[in-house]
Amino acid sequence: MTIRRGAANRRPRPGPPRPPKMPAELRPASDLQRELEPEQTVEAAAYDDADLAGAPAEGVAFDRCGFRRTGFAGAHLAGVRFVDCVLESSDLSNLRAENARLERVRLSGCRATGLAANGALLSDVAFAGCKADLTNWRFARFDVVTFEDCNLAGADFTEADLRGASFTGCDLSGAQFHRATMAGARFRRCELAGIGGITSWEGAVVHPDDLLELSYVLAGALGIVVDAGGR
Template identity: 80%
Template sequence: MPAKLWPAGDVQRELEHEQTIEAAAYGDVHLAGVLAEGVLFDRCDFRRTGFAGAFLPSVRFVDCVVDTADLSNVRAEKARLQRVTLSGCRATGLACNDGLLSDVAFVDCKVDLTNWRFARFDVVTFERCNLAGADFTEADLRGVSFIGCDLSRAQFHKATMAGARFRRCELQGVGGITSWEGAVVHPDDLLELSYVLAGALGIVVEPADQ
């Protein structure tokens, strides 16, 4: 981040297609429902910024900080995030399918029911995030780590999982478990995962008292 950021003015708030925005501080700015394709945010700071319902295909965030922003129901197909931290954000229903994330950290974020289909994750961490019902169908997860996350009912159908790391996560009802070849799972998660795998293989597990 640069030493000095300039408060976002009218030019930075009224987004246009293919616009480049550098070193801007958005703060309590409301961009809900905005429509702009191919926007580049370079070294920008977003704190309590509202993007809810925005349509931002092919948006790029480079060297940005996103703190307690509202990204719920944002459509950001083919988005590119590079060296970005997101903390305390609400992003329920975010669509980032076919996106590319590199050196990105999500911390204490609500990212449930999100769409990550066909996305690629390169050195990405989700820590203490709610990812319930997230869709990672055919995503490349080889560079992602999930730490203390709720992944219940998340879908991993045909995802590339070799090297993906899971540590103390909620995994109840995850889909696509047969795609987990090469995933690295913490011992604390093995018991719950074994029930999911048994169900996928058609194995009936009797109650312990029978």
């Protein structure tokens, strides 16, 4: 089931995202915690160099956990919850995380090509230096979420609620925004070539440096021919 978007008058709390509430010390994840089971809850564990690739476990919850160089590639973790977690240099490529919940989470230097997080709810989440191209964020909701220096080329934000999202220095070329809710979403120094759904950008906040490229996208959507030669 996909998440219903918030009411039209919803106003996300001003950023920046609140940081994860991590414990002073994490215990290394046990063998049982590395063999994920459906509806399992893991608390205050460190997953350093762990291989969770391909794991099929619905409804897993990670509470105050740290992940460093952890492999989630190809795992199916529908309904997964990350609360007060830090992910560093981890591989989330092709992870299926439909209807995931992320609250107070920081991801840095992670690879997430092809991640499917449709219907997800993200609150106080920071992405920094992540490769997240071809990701699926359909129907997701972003409450105080920042993307900085991330590759989001070809990402799909169709019908996502982006009112609490901010993008800085990101590659969004070819990303799709059809029927997305954009009022208040912020874009600064982003690559916007070939984006889809430009007519959904009502209320978005765009830095002046991005306006020229955005104008070409808008012209194309309206069927305007730009004659660079002129006469």
